[in-house]
Structures are given as structure tokens and as C-alpha cells.
Amino acid sequence: MRQMKTKALSKQTRNNLVTYGIVIAAYIAVEILMRAGMVSSLLKGLLVPLCIYVILAVSLNLTVGILGELSLGHAGFMCVGAFAGAIFSKCTMNAIPVAGLRFFLALLIGAAFAALAGILVGIPVLRLKGDYLAIVTLAFGEIIKNVINIIFLGRDSRGFHISLKDAFDLGLEPEGEVIIKGPQGITGTPNDSTFLIGILLILVTLFIVLNLIHSRTGRAIMSIRDNRIAAESVGINVTKYKLLAFTVSASLAGVAGVLYAHNLSTLAAQPKNFGYNMSIMILVFVVLGGIGNIRGSIIAAVVLTLLPEMLRSLNDYRMLIYAVVLIAVMIFSWSPKCREFRERYGLKRLLGSKKGAKEEV
Amino acid sequence: MKKILSLCMAMALVVSMTACGSKDDGKATTAAPADNTTTAAAAENDGTAAAGGEATTAAAGETVAFTGEGSFKIGGIGPTTGGASAYGIAVQRGAQIAADEINAAGGINGYMVELNFQDDEHDPEKSVNAYNTLKDWGMQVLVGSVTSNPCIAVAEKSQADNLFQLTPSGTAVDCVKYDNAFRMCFSDPNQGLESAKYIGENSLATKVAVIYDSSDPYSVGIYEAFRAEAENQSFEIVSAEAFTADSKTDFSVQVQKSKDAQADLLYMPFYYTEASLVLQECDKQSYKPVFFGVDGMDGILSVENFKVELANELMYMAPFVATSEDEQVKSFVTKYETQFGETPNQFAADAYDCMYVVKAAIEKAGATPDMDASAICDALKTAMTEISYDGITGKEISWEATGEPNKAPMIVQIKDGVTVELQ
Incomplete structure (x- = not known):
């Protein structure tokens, strides 16, 4: 009976299970190697960032690949999540001593705030399409970053104080503490992020995204992507589904943000981490992994995050090589000639003809 | 087929990741024996020192032999x-x-x-x-x-x-x-504190204007300490204007405000590239307060196309002077x-x-x-x-x-x- 059921699983479900399997297998493999002491400190330090980038790439793929809108403000939502989560953790550090519970709540709060930002940004932005949408999301991403940069938030016995000018303006009591120090951001957030939590969050993200894609809602979203007029004509509420996909994507980015905020003890909204550079970097993961291909996003995010670190031995040339690799991959995966070549001599075909060859790869 | 392939690839990826990691380790360890071989070679030339295990200067006195450790x-x-x-x-x-x-x-x-x-x-x-x-x-x-x-x-x-x-x-x-x-x-607060003290103790000014970079923790840190210490000193801060990394090319507004506040000293806790622009703007508006900077000012004389005479009389805190x-x-x-x-x-x-x-x-x-x-x-x-x-x-x-x-x-x-x- 059980076997029957497994066989009866649709191709799609099996495909999804493989995606989960890859993540779990990667986790187990890394865990085993870590126990065996074969993992370098560099890689240990990279494990949580890898999870963060995978979540970001998967969540952006929902907007770019499934909804079909080019969003360049993903880092902005990550930023909202990061700050919301970090403020919560910092304020409740003494009130909730259990790290796991506090972090779980921080994740929920980060996701909620990012979702709220997603709705607020989404309402005006999703009326646009194509390049215009890309430009406006880019602008919103920058606005979020800059707004956070001017906020000063302090806390003392009388409650919270907020100022847009400087820390003196807060008028704190002597024992009060400044939580957000404008451009200096938040320092001293607890380091609660672990690889296990990261992997669990990847699985949750995958679960949400994959189920959304393959649900009735997902089909509606994809129909908007493929032909908006046709979708509208069969009675699909375009605004609702667009906003839904956009918000889910934003809140998942917020989760990644919380993970980011609790990985390092310092959090500041700088162009480097929450600016458009980051948004574009996430987009690069999505594009190189294949738009609409969730598994591809995971692999691309992992490879492209590891690459510059693995190239450290090349010193000054590493950024150059990194760029060359990006261009090469882009050409290899998208140029028509290369695709033809891959179809003819690709791994898939080789595997199809010679099963034994796979093991050697 | 596809699934097995992806699984394999994932495994390959993980293995290659750790392989890279351990390769680095390998490199580090191979580097150490390499040092040891030079040591051994040097030690052979100079037997007595090798026995003592002390550092010895080989031949010309430029190349130094390593001790074994x-x-x-x-x-x-x-x-x-x-x-x-x-x-x-x-x-x-x-x-x-x-x-x-x-x-x-x-x-x-x-x-x-x-x-x-x-x-x-x-x-x-x-x-x-x-x-x-x-x-x-x-x-x-x-x-x-x-x-x-x-x-x-x-x-x-x-x-x-x-x-x-x-x-x-x-x-x-x-x-x-x-x-x-x-x-x-x-530290940032230390600089702000010391410069406020210096200005106060030497009575350089009674009204001070500050321009600072609000997007730079360095600048903000100094400004905050400066402002805190200013309360204990004989001068008052009459204007404090901020700029950010995105708007650091035009300082006309900030300089104008400092001028309107009739400040006789302009405190500039930021780096020399922006400072050169501020000095130019002050010159343009023929505003001539005492200029006082922090250690980020070091290097202002080497800014290209900057008229050095504009920086004349500029005072700043410097841990190091190349001249x-x-x-x-x-x-x-x-x-x-x-x-x-x-x-x-x-x-x-x-x-x-x-x-x-x-x-x-x-x-x-x-x-x-x-x-x-x-x-x-x-x-x-x-x-x-x-x-x-x-x-x-x-x-x-x-x-x-x-x-x-x-x-x-x-x-x-x-x-x-x-x-x-x-x-």
C-alpha cells in the first residue's frame, strides 16, 4: 500500500522531494565532515551566509521567475527584516533568556515587518510592469536603506524614544541605551544564527515557495506572468495575486535578514549589504541559476557565494576572476549556440546513454 | 535520472567545498615544512647554531636563518x-x-x-x-x-x-x-573630546559650527563626543549640519548655514577629500573662520587640483606627520x-x-x-x-x-x- 502510494506520487511531488533531499543531504554531509574535523574555519563561517543567500535567491525567484516581474529592491526587504529582528532581540535579550525562543520570535517579527513593507511598496509599485517596475523597486530599496540610516532609537525607563537627527535628540536618561545609532546601526545583537536553523529556514522557505507555485494560487500567478489579459479575462484578480506573491517574497527576504542580523554582532545599513548592489547580486543568483528554477537558485547562490572566498589565494585578481566566471557562466547558460551544444553533449544526455558514467562524475 | 544527477551534483559540491577547505589547510602545512627545509639547509652550513637552536645570520647578514620552530x-x-x-x-x-x-x-x-x-x-x-x-x-x-x-x-x-x-x-x-x-x-570619542578641550583651552573661538558626515560612524562618533564635551567648554555650538556619503560633492548649504550662524570656528570631523571641497566652498563664499579638523584631514595637501593656500592655517589633530x-x-x-x-x-x-x-x-x-x-x-x-x-x-x-x-x-x-x- 505504502509503495503504491510512493509510486502514485506525481512527478512534481517527487521533484520537490528531491529539492528538499538535496538540502538535507548537503546538511548531513557538512555535519559529518564537521564532526570528522575536515571543514575549514572559513567554510564554517560561511555556512550561515550560504543559508541566507539561498533563502534570498529562492524568495526572489518567486517574484522574478514565477510572478515574472523584475524586482531590484530585494535587499530593502531584507534590511527591514534584519532591523526589525535585531531590535526585538536587543530589547528582549534580558527578558527572554532562551536564545531559541527569542530567535524564533525575532524571525516571525522580521518576516511580519518585511511583509508589511512588501505590501506598502507593492501597492503602488505593482501597477507598473517591466523596466518601470524594476526602476521603482530599486528606488524603494534605496529609500528603505536611507530611512533606516537616519533613525535613532533609544530606550530608557520611560520607554522608547525616536529621533531623526542625532543621538542627543533622544534625550535619554543616563542609564538609557541607544538601540539604533543612525548610520552606525545596531551593535551587540546576540549571535543566534546557526547552520541548523539556517537549513531549517531553507526548508521552510522551499516548502512555502514550492507549495505556493504548485497550488491553485501559484497557477493563477503564473497565468498573470504568461498573459495578463487572458488571466484577467478568466476572472483572476491580478492585483491580489501579484501582491500576494510579492509580499510572500518580501517576507522570506525578511527572514533571511533576521538570520543575517544575528550572524554578526554588528548591523548597519550600508550600500554594501543592503544597497542595490546586494539586490543585483541576489538577482544574479536567480538569473544564473535559471529564472523560475528553484533548485538552480540554490546551487547558484551556493557556488557564487563560495567562489570569491575560494579564490582568496589569487589575492588581487580574485574579483577579476569572479567577474570573468560570471560572464562565462552567463554566456554558457544562455547563448543559443551553447545551449545547442549542451543539449547535444550535455550531462543529461550522457547520463541517459551511459548510466555507468555517472558514478565517475 | 535528473534527480539522481542533482543529488550527485549536490554531493559533489559539498565535497568540493570541503576539499577546497582542506586544500587550504594542506597549503598551510606544506608551507611550514618548506620553511623547515630552508632552516635545515642553513643549519647544515652552520652546525653550531643548529645545535643551539638560536637564530643565526647567514652569510651576507641579510638572509636570516630560521630556528627550527x-x-x-x-x-x-x-x-x-x-x-x-x-x-x-x-x-x-x-x-x-x-x-x-x-x-x-x-x-x-x-x-x-x-x-x-x-x-x-x-x-x-x-x-x-x-x-x-x-x-x-x-x-x-x-x-x-x-x-x-x-x-x-x-x-x-x-x-x-x-x-x-x-x-x-x-x-x-x-x-x-x-x-x-x-x-x-x-578612538572616535577620544578625538572629539581632545579637540573640544583644545579649542576651549586655547580660546580659539566662542561660536563653533560643525559639519559632519552623518553616514559615517567615524564622523558621527567624533561629533557626538565633541558636542558632549562642548558643554563643559567656553564655546557654544551654533550650528551642526550633516551631509551623507550620497551628497558629499556640494557643501554650499552647510557652509552658508555656518556663515549665517556667525561661527568663528568651523569644526570638520571627516576626511580630507570632502574637507578640500568645504574649504573651496568657504573661499567662494568668502567665509573665513578658523578651520579645525581631525586625523582624517591628513593628506589634504596632496589632493589634486586643490589650491594649497586655502588650507593655510588649518589646524587638525594628527597622530602622524609625514614631514x-x-x-x-x-x-x-x-x-x-x-x-x-x-x-x-x-x-x-x-x-x-x-x-x-x-x-x-x-x-x-x-x-x-x-x-x-x-x-x-x-x-x-x-x-x-x-x-x-x-x-x-x-x-x-x-x-x-x-x-x-x-x-x-x-x-x-x-x-x-x-x-x-x-x-
């Missing part, structure tokens, strides 16, 4: 690419010069120094990656990170590993929050100029001093390279508070257990295109 591995972290690369590269070069000098002079207690400098792109996350890379390499002492926020992130990790950290230029307060971290430069007559400074500046074709700035000087401070502390503590990083850290923590160091960024510098250096602030003034010390 290897060398001190000193790591450096800073931005050598990206927007803040000027600082990172300067630190890398300054530290390299010091490392070469130390090695040429026989090393620390006879042990050579190896310096490995890693890029962090001025990003806390990358800085931690760089730190982990150095750890894989076998770093025993860290000179870094160069910039504040990355430094705070790294300090968290180095504290967990109990690894001695000395930052050349991480000015934010939290950089040396833990007892394993020390700094070479003044100083001091012997140590002269030798360092000459070396830097011949090697890299430019005048060193304070970052390079701080890094140079850092290496010598590490040397002094190791000598004081009597640490040896065969001790692990944690043991060296424990030894250096105590040694740091006991040493007194004469370098190019100050004389008789000593350290508190908190990590802050005690050194006299130096105020310099530009007179006819030359920097002169005021104290």
Missing part, C-alpha cells in the same frame, strides 16, 4: 578592493614594510614574522570570512580590521577564539570591547616612498607601529611561535599593559587593559603649504 604568523584584514581600499592598501603596505624590517633585523626573539593580509571589501561579513581564512592559515596574532564595523564583527569572533587582536585604525568604541582587542589609533623630522618617521617615509611611490598616510603609519607593538609585546611576554594562538593571546594581554612604545604615531605609548592607547594628541597646523606641529 617556525615563525610568528601575523594576519591582517582590511579593504584592498572597493570604496575604502585606500585605507586597506595603506595598512597592508605599512605592515609589510614593518614586517620586512623586523625580519631583516633578526625577527622577534629570533623568530621570523610571516604576514598574510586578506581583503574584506569593507564589509563585516567578508571581514569574518577573511578572519576565518587566516585562522585556517594558522594565524597567531591579528592586526586588523582596518575599518570600524568590520572590526566589531571580527572582534566578536576573535574573542570567542581568544586570539590577540590589535587594530591599527578601528576607531569605534566597540572595536576593543573585549579584553583581547587593542587599538593603535585614538616630521623624527628619525623613525623619516626612515619609514623614505622606505614607503621608494617602494610604493607615494607619501604614506596615517593608516600606513598606524599599521607600521602595530607590527612593532606586536613585536614589543611578544618580546615582553616571551612568547614563542610554538605556543597556540590562545596562549599567545593570554600572554600578550598582560604584556600590552606593561610595555611603553616609541613609534611614528606617538612616543611613550602605553595601553590600558581596556585596549585604549595612552598617547598625547598632537595638533598640527598647515603654514604656507607645510605641516607644523603646534605642541
Whole structure:
């Protein structure tokens, strides 16, 4: 009976299970190697960032690949999540001593705030399409970053104080503490992020995204992507589904943000981490992994995050090589000639003809 | 088929990741035997020294033989690419010069120094990656990170590993929050405090205007301390205008406001590139207050297309003056100029001093390279508070257990295109 059921699983479900399997297998493999002491400190330090980038790439793929809108403000939502989560953790550090519970709540709060930002940004932005949408999301991403940069938030016995000018303006009591120090951001957030939590969050993200894609809602979203007029004509509420996909994507980015905020003890909204550079970097993961291909996003995010670190031995040339690799991959995966070549001599075909060859790869 | 393939690929990926990691380890370990072979070769030439196990100067006196136990591995972290690369590269070069000098002079207690400098792109996350890379390499002492926020992130990790950290230029307060971290430069609040005191004690002004970069923790940190101390001093702050990294090309509004407030001193806690623009704008509006800057002002005379006479009478706090007559400074500046074709700035000087401070502390503590990083850290923590160091960024510098250096602030003034010390 059980076997029957497994066989009866649709191709799609099996495909999804493989995606989960890859993540779990990667986790187990890394865990085993870590126990065996074969993992370098560099890689240990990279494990949580890898999870963060995978979540970001998967969540952006929902907007770019499934909804079909080019969003360049993903880092902005990550930023909202990061700050919301970090403020919560910092304020409740003494009130909730259990790290796991506090972090779980921080994740929920980060996701909620990012979702709220997603709705607020989404309402005006999703009326646009194509390049215009890309430009406006880019602008919103920058606005979020800059707004956070001017906020000063302090806390003392009388409650919270907020100022847009400087820390003196807060008028704190002597024992009060400044939580957000404008451009200096938040320092001293607890380091609660672990690889296990990261992997669990990847699985949750995958679960949400994959189920959304393959649900009735997902089909509606994809129909908007493929032909908006046709979708509208069969009675699909375009605004609702667009906003839904956009918000889910934003809140998942917020989760990644919380993970980011609790990985390092310092959090500041700088162009480097929450600016458009980051948004574009996430987009690069999505594009190189294949738009609409969730598994591809995971692999691309992992490879492209590891690459510059693995190239450290090349010193000054590493950024150059990194760029060359990006261009090469882009050409290899998208140029028509290369695709033809891959179809003819690709791994898939080789595997199809010679099963034994796979093991050697 | 596809699934099995993806699984295989995922496995391959994971394995290759760890393979790369362990490859790095391998490299580090192969490097050490390589040193040993040179040692052995050198030792064979000079049998007596080999028996003693002491450092000996081989043949010409330039190449130094290693003692069997290897060398001190000193790591450096800073931005050598990206927007803040000027600082990172300067630190890398300054530290390299010091490392070469130390090695040429026989090393620390006879042990050579190896310096490995890693890029962090001025990003806390990358800085931690760089730190982990150095750890894989076998770093025993860290000179870094160069910039504040990355430094705070790294300090968290180095504290967990109990690894001695000395930052050349991480000015934010939290950089040396833990007892394993020390700094070479003044902290931000310290600079703000000292400059407010100096202005007050020398009665340079009664009304002070401040322009600061609100997007830069360095600038904000100094401004806040300056403002706090101003309340105890004889002058008042009549205007405080901010700019950000995105709007640092036009200062007409800020200068106009300072002028309208009739400030007779303009305090500029930011870097020299922006300062050159502010000075030009003041000139344009024929506004002539006393100009007072901080150590970021170092380098203003080398700004291209900048009329040097505009900076005449400009006063600033400087830990290091490249034109100083001091012997140590002269030798360092000459070396830097011949090697890299430019005048060193304070970052390079701080890094140079850092290496010598590490040397002094190791000598004081009597640490040896065969001790692990944690043991060296424990030894250096105590040694740091006991040493007194004469370098190019100050004389008789000593350290508190908190990590802050005690050194006299130096105020310099530009007179006819030359920097002169005021104290």
C-alpha cells in the first residue's frame, strides 16, 4: 500500500522531494565532515551566509521567475527584516533568556515587518510592469536603506524614544541605551544564527515557495506572468495575486535578514549589504541559476557565494576572476549556440546513454 | 535520472567545498615544512647554531636563518578592493614594510614574522570570512580590521577564539570591547573630546559650527563626543549640519548655514577629500573662520587640483606627520616612498607601529611561535599593559587593559603649504 502510494506520487511531488533531499543531504554531509574535523574555519563561517543567500535567491525567484516581474529592491526587504529582528532581540535579550525562543520570535517579527513593507511598496509599485517596475523597486530599496540610516532609537525607563537627527535628540536618561545609532546601526545583537536553523529556514522557505507555485494560487500567478489579459479575462484578480506573491517574497527576504542580523554582532545599513548592489547580486543568483528554477537558485547562490572566498589565494585578481566566471557562466547558460551544444553533449544526455558514467562524475 | 544527477551534483559540491577547505589547510602545512627545509639547509652550513637552536645570520647578514620552530604568523584584514581600499592598501603596505624590517633585523626573539593580509571589501561579513581564512592559515596574532564595523564583527569572533587582536585604525568604541582587542589609533570619542578641550583651552573661538558626515560612524562618533564635551567648554555650538556619503560633492548649504550662524570656528570631523571641497566652498563664499579638523584631514595637501593656500592655517589633530623630522618617521617615509611611490598616510603609519607593538609585546611576554594562538593571546594581554612604545604615531605609548592607547594628541597646523606641529 505504502509503495503504491510512493509510486502514485506525481512527478512534481517527487521533484520537490528531491529539492528538499538535496538540502538535507548537503546538511548531513557538512555535519559529518564537521564532526570528522575536515571543514575549514572559513567554510564554517560561511555556512550561515550560504543559508541566507539561498533563502534570498529562492524568495526572489518567486517574484522574478514565477510572478515574472523584475524586482531590484530585494535587499530593502531584507534590511527591514534584519532591523526589525535585531531590535526585538536587543530589547528582549534580558527578558527572554532562551536564545531559541527569542530567535524564533525575532524571525516571525522580521518576516511580519518585511511583509508589511512588501505590501506598502507593492501597492503602488505593482501597477507598473517591466523596466518601470524594476526602476521603482530599486528606488524603494534605496529609500528603505536611507530611512533606516537616519533613525535613532533609544530606550530608557520611560520607554522608547525616536529621533531623526542625532543621538542627543533622544534625550535619554543616563542609564538609557541607544538601540539604533543612525548610520552606525545596531551593535551587540546576540549571535543566534546557526547552520541548523539556517537549513531549517531553507526548508521552510522551499516548502512555502514550492507549495505556493504548485497550488491553485501559484497557477493563477503564473497565468498573470504568461498573459495578463487572458488571466484577467478568466476572472483572476491580478492585483491580489501579484501582491500576494510579492509580499510572500518580501517576507522570506525578511527572514533571511533576521538570520543575517544575528550572524554578526554588528548591523548597519550600508550600500554594501543592503544597497542595490546586494539586490543585483541576489538577482544574479536567480538569473544564473535559471529564472523560475528553484533548485538552480540554490546551487547558484551556493557556488557564487563560495567562489570569491575560494579564490582568496589569487589575492588581487580574485574579483577579476569572479567577474570573468560570471560572464562565462552567463554566456554558457544562455547563448543559443551553447545551449545547442549542451543539449547535444550535455550531462543529461550522457547520463541517459551511459548510466555507468555517472558514478565517475 | 535528473534527480539522481542533482543529488550527485549536490554531493559533489559539498565535497568540493570541503576539499577546497582542506586544500587550504594542506597549503598551510606544506608551507611550514618548506620553511623547515630552508632552516635545515642553513643549519647544515652552520652546525653550531643548529645545535643551539638560536637564530643565526647567514652569510651576507641579510638572509636570516630560521630556528627550527617556525615563525610568528601575523594576519591582517582590511579593504584592498572597493570604496575604502585606500585605507586597506595603506595598512597592508605599512605592515609589510614593518614586517620586512623586523625580519631583516633578526625577527622577534629570533623568530621570523610571516604576514598574510586578506581583503574584506569593507564589509563585516567578508571581514569574518577573511578572519576565518587566516585562522585556517594558522594565524597567531591579528592586526586588523582596518575599518570600524568590520572590526566589531571580527572582534566578536576573535574573542570567542581568544586570539590577540590589535587594530591599527578601528576607531569605534566597540572595536576593543573585549579584553583581547587593542587599538593603535585614538578612538572616535577620544578625538572629539581632545579637540573640544583644545579649542576651549586655547580660546580659539566662542561660536563653533560643525559639519559632519552623518553616514559615517567615524564622523558621527567624533561629533557626538565633541558636542558632549562642548558643554563643559567656553564655546557654544551654533550650528551642526550633516551631509551623507550620497551628497558629499556640494557643501554650499552647510557652509552658508555656518556663515549665517556667525561661527568663528568651523569644526570638520571627516576626511580630507570632502574637507578640500568645504574649504573651496568657504573661499567662494568668502567665509573665513578658523578651520579645525581631525586625523582624517591628513593628506589634504596632496589632493589634486586643490589650491594649497586655502588650507593655510588649518589646524587638525594628527597622530602622524609625514614631514616630521623624527628619525623613525623619516626612515619609514623614505622606505614607503621608494617602494610604493607615494607619501604614506596615517593608516600606513598606524599599521607600521602595530607590527612593532606586536613585536614589543611578544618580546615582553616571551612568547614563542610554538605556543597556540590562545596562549599567545593570554600572554600578550598582560604584556600590552606593561610595555611603553616609541613609534611614528606617538612616543611613550602605553595601553590600558581596556585596549585604549595612552598617547598625547598632537595638533598640527598647515603654514604656507607645510605641516607644523603646534605642541
